Amino acid sequence: MVSTSIQGIIFSIIAAQPILVIGFSGPLLVFEEAFYSFCKSQDIEYIVGRIWVGMWLILIVIIIVAVEGSFLVKFISRFTQEIFSILISLIFIYETFNKLIKIFKAHPLVLNYDHLNISLDNPFHILVTEHSVLDHHGNLTIHEIERAYPNTALLSICLMLGCFFIAYFLRHFKNGHYLPGLIRRLIGDFGVPIAIFLMIAIDFNIKDVYTQKLVVPKGIKVTNPKVRGWFINPMGENKPFPIWMMGACCVPAVLVFILIFLESQITTLIVSKPERKMVKGSGFHFDLLLLVTMGGIASIFGVPWLSAATVRSVTHANALTVMSKGPKPEIEKVIEQRISGIIVAIMVGASIFMEPILKMIPMTALFGIFLYMGITSLSGIQMWDRMLLLITPKKYHPAEAYATRVKTMKMHLFTAVQLVCLGLLWVVKMSAFSLALPFVLILTIPLRMFMTGTIFTPLEMKCLDADDAKVTFEEEPGVDVYDECPLP
Amino acid sequence: MVSTSIQGIIFSIIAAQPILVIGFSGPLLVFEEAFYSFCKSQDIEYIVGRIWVGMWLILIVIIIVAVEGSFLVKFISRFTQEIFSILISLIFIYETFNKLIKIFKAHPLVLNYDHLNISLDNPFHILVTEHSVLDHHGNLTIHEIERAYPNTALLSICLMLGCFFIAYFLRHFKNGHYLPGLIRRLIGDFGVPIAIFLMIAIDFNIKDVYTQKLVVPKGIKVTNPKVRGWFINPMGENKPFPIWMMGACCVPAVLVFILIFLESQITTLIVSKPERKMVKGSGFHFDLLLLVTMGGIASIFGVPWLSAATVRSVTHANALTVMSKGPKPEIEKVIEQRISGIIVAIMVGASIFMEPILKMIPMTALFGIFLYMGITSLSGIQMWDRMLLLITPKKYHPAEAYATRVKTMKMHLFTAVQLVCLGLLWVVKMSAFSLALPFVLILTIPLRMFMTGTIFTPLEMKCLDADDAKVTFEEEPGVDVYDECPLP
Numbered sequence A, B: 001m002v003s004t005s006i007q008g009i010i011f012s013i014i015a016a017q018p019i020l021v022i023g024f025s026g027p028l029l030v031f032e033e034a035f036y037s038f039c040k041s042q043d044i045e046y047i048v049g050r051i052w053v054g055m056w057l058i059l060i061v062i063i064i065v066a067v068e069g070s071f072l073v074k075f076i077s078r079f080t081q082e083i084f085s086i087l088i089s090l091i092f093i094y095e096t097f098n099k100l101i102k103i104f105k106a107h108p109l110v111l112n113y114d115h116l117n118i119s120l121d122n123p124f125h126i127l128v129t130e131h132s133v134l135d136h137h138g139n140l141t142i143h144e145i146e147r148a149y150p151n152t153a154l155l156s157i158c159l160m161l162g163c164f165f166i167a168y169f170l171r172h173f174k175n176g177h178y179l180p181g182l183i184r185r186l187i188g189d190f191g192v193p194i195a196i197f198l199m200i201a202i203d204f205n206i207k208d209v210y211t212q213k214l215v216v217p218k219g220i221k222v223t224n225p226k227v228r229g230w231f232i233n234p235m236g237e238n239k240p241f242p243i244w245m246m247g248a249c250c251v252p253a254v255l256v257f258i259l260i261f262l263e264s265q266i267t268t269l270i271v272s273k274p275e276r277k278m279v280k281g282s283g284f285h286f287d288l289l290l291l292v293t294m295g296g297i298a299s300i301f302g303v304p305w306l307s308a309a310t311v312r313s314v315t316h317a318n319a320l321t322v323m324s325k326g327p328k329p330e331i332e333k334v335i336e337q338r339i340s341g342i343i344v345a346i347m348v349g350a351s352i353f354m355e356p357i358l359k360m361i362p363m364t365a366l367f368g369i370f371l372y373m374g375i376t377s378l379s380g381i382q383m384w385d386r387m388l389l390l391i392t393p394k395k396y397h398p399a400e401a402y403a404t405r406v407k408t409m410k411m412h413l414f415t416a417v418q419l420v421c422l423g424l425l426w427v428v429k430m431s432a433f434s435l436a437l438p439f440v441l442i443l444t445i446p447l448r449m450f451m452t453g454t455i456f457t458p459l460e461m462k463c464l465d466a467d468d469a470k471v472t473f474e475e476e477p478g479v480d481v482y483d484e485c486p487l488p
Helices: A002-014 A026-042 A046-066 A069-075 A078-106 A113-121 A152-174 A181-189 A191-205 A243-248 A250-271 A284-300 A310-319 A339-358 A363-378 A382-389 A408-430 A434-442 A444-451 A458-464 B002-014 B026-042 B046-066 B069-075 B078-106 B113-121 B152-174 B181-189 B191-205 B243-248 B250-271 B284-300 B310-320 B339-358 B363-378 B382-389 B408-430 B434-442 B444-451 B458-464
Strands: A132-134 A140-142 A321-323 A331-334 B132-134 B140-142 B321-323 B331-334
Touching: A002 A284, A002 A339, A026 A046, A026 A078, A026 A250, A026 A434, A046 A069, A046 A243, A046 A250, A046 A284, A069 A250, A069 A284, A078 A152, A078 A250, A078 A363, A078 A382, A078 A408, A078 A434, A078 A444, A152 A181, A152 A191, A152 A363, A152 B152, A181 A191, A191 A363, A243 A250, A250 A284, A250 A310, A250 A434, A310 A321, A310 A339, A382 A408, A408 A434, A408 A444, A408 A458, A434 A444, B002 B284, B002 B339, B026 B046, B026 B078, B026 B250, B026 B434, B046 B069, B046 B243, B046 B250, B046 B284, B069 B250, B069 B284, B078 B152, B078 B250, B078 B363, B078 B382, B078 B408, B078 B434, B078 B444, B152 B181, B152 B191, B152 B363, B181 B191, B191 B363, B243 B250, B250 B284, B250 B310, B250 B434, B310 B321, B310 B339, B382 B408, B408 B434, B408 B444, B408 B458, B434 B444
Parallel strands: none
Antiparallel strands: A132 A140, A321 A331, B132 B140, B321 B331
16 A cells, blocks of 8 residues: 555656556466465565566666567557456456355354364364464464354355445446436445445444454554565575575566556556547656656565556546537547546555554455456456357347457357467466466467468458557558458 | 145136136235234134135125126226235335344354353243244244254355345346347246255255255145144134134125235236237136135135236246247237146146155245245336336436326326325234235225326326226227327
8 A cells, every 4th residue: 555655646746647547456466476476485585586576677677668669569469468357357256266265164164163163272173264474484374273153154255245246236226227327426436335335334233253354554564564674675584585586586577577568558558549639648668667667666665566557547537538518428628637646646545544444344345346346347358248259149249340240150269269378377377387477478479470361361350359449559550440351 | 735736727627718827826925914913813713714704705706796896996096006016025025034034033143152052941041943833723833942053044144145146147147148049048937946946056065054944745735734634614623713703704805805806807907918819708707706716615625715826827828929920029829728727737736746855945045036026026017117217317217108298296296105005005014903904905096086186187197097908997998098198
């Protein structure tokens, strides 16, 4: 929260495109998890390794900006982006249920809990919850041995699904016809906080059931003050950091850079699409330099690096957009300024002092929100739409180029190839080589190139793999893809 | 089940309109509950009282048929029908949550269940579940004193809401675009059994949590063979039945008759509407005579009387309807026969021997289905649509006569009057006078007559209170209500 607030304020003040909202995103979370597992398996201090990744990051961004490297993005087509987006959604959904299963294992459904808890004294039958702490080496260890409680597992699933369904219902409610528009949109926009609040109320009123709560530090301090301070020693905190690893950190640095580059580039394209009629242009190279440099410096303090957050940035831009009145409203202008971004960043910082409220939130209600985010983010992805077309009769296919200008079987084949790639990425993610995920993702680029002209004609590929934002780095930016696609 | 099967077979063989499906319906359930409470409070044998109600029923139906009494139905307009329909839905929904609260009281959410169950020996702190049996007087008494179990209450709510949401989702799935039409409709039509089956599977796999199961007799026998046999003594089973009550039973008989008359009449109208192009006409008086006489005789055996079941009959008629091919399918004909009705009735009887499967059904899954039925049956009621219009901005109001030809405030006033009537009926239902419910319902008929010409003009009333089936007993049956309604 400290990192998001401070970096957000700096970015809003000096960035070339202050409409962007920066934050910690799903892909970065996957990377941090993978890098953490890797460090743990190699007995290396993760928090120190991050500094070296950060230093390499700064070096990489300077080189890329020096050679005006953003042209590289044109190789990353929708084909690759969509596989990645669905992977992120799947990870969100998977993690939710994974955590729920852990709760069921810690608090099983039995008739007599005393029998279970008596065996706490017996070292061969200990039951432990996921309450864990960092030990002196900075590694997570199981510390507290907790009792198994009745009703905990089922209340957790109720809070999770309750939170999910309420947030989901309010999202649909927003697009419905009930209540005047302003109140309806307000309820819809605050659907997630409303859902969390209701779950807090339920959890608070059920006093005799144990549920795990959100752990928040009191005031500004690091997550675990016993183990580290605000400044991380790049030579190692508790043991010397291996020299070879300082160089080897350039590999994960390339991976993080790919993630930040990809997400920030796509976000900039979507936010500054021509329909929005923005007056101020974007400065992609400057913003990338700023973002990655701030991230590199952040790693010295042991706080996360950030990227431009797609959903938050688009929501920000939409909120600032003024529509013309009339039956067919068009975008009139966008109120371009730096104030709103600064206010958002300050409010993120202020929430640090809301610990008395935040610590009342049951963790499982947040799992419900993760599930909500995973499922709702699927709906905007064309590959997901095409996956649903696999089980949709042809007469209901949409009037989109990918469905009308390409033979149905060819479209299904394209979807199937993406599904195979997704499956492979999932296997990599679940394996010991999860750190290699960005590399495997990049392999989909030559695959797409290989398929163009062999399995799919270039025109078919243009329809199936058309850019969403319609702002491409192609030679003919003015040509509408739809007009070029042949009828089947 | 014996009653439904035998009466169903007889009705299908000799009824004038064998497309009707007869069964035990919501309004009859409300009556039986009210009559049971009344008998209990007066210390009268309920099962014997039903015989006298049955005898009076036969007398009433003979009189009504002799004077061709079905003209009476024209007084019962949509205004009254809708209030009654919503009341039934509300009762369904209320009962579901009421039963859930009972489970939470019997199995509270506490940390230590042994503490609770130790007090079973202490008469001042007994915890009892709703496992109850009929005593020698035929009254329900709390019999078994059961332990409070962990996880039971929360698993019950999970099974109930799980069953509700799956059935609800599959209902929507049926109207969606996924999977080929035949498979989609099949899944949609069997949504309720699929939902129940899934809940059985979940409940079966959670071995160490107690849930109450459906109680089904093994083979053909009465519900409680200890207390009564197949033949009820009209003079009293365990004590003499009071003479004055034999005469007084004509009052509840009138109430039951109103219910059966109302529901059967409406069902016949809907099933035999002209669009369906049925060749064989209906014989309302004959069917009513048959139905009520069978019901009266059934009461001697202590089994329920039945009425024509609206939803089941319409589903039956629709299943037999042959549509013409083409872009605008129209009804071609209805396969009118007696076989399908007989098969349905025989299968109801056959399910008596499915006790090994039925006894696996957790009761709370059925509560979920009651909730589903309560909520889904709301959607077909115009009064419910108008209640939603109370919170819908005017621009989204539908292009229906009641919304376009009447001033919005007048429409809302009409809805408000109905809501007040509904509230009054609810108060009566919850009070000690719940048996008087049909009488209070009938009072809405003079209220509607009073409002016509005073608060609402006759034309406004025609738009607001238009008959759904468009087969009315009015003088000008050919006139479309819509054409007559004035623009506001």
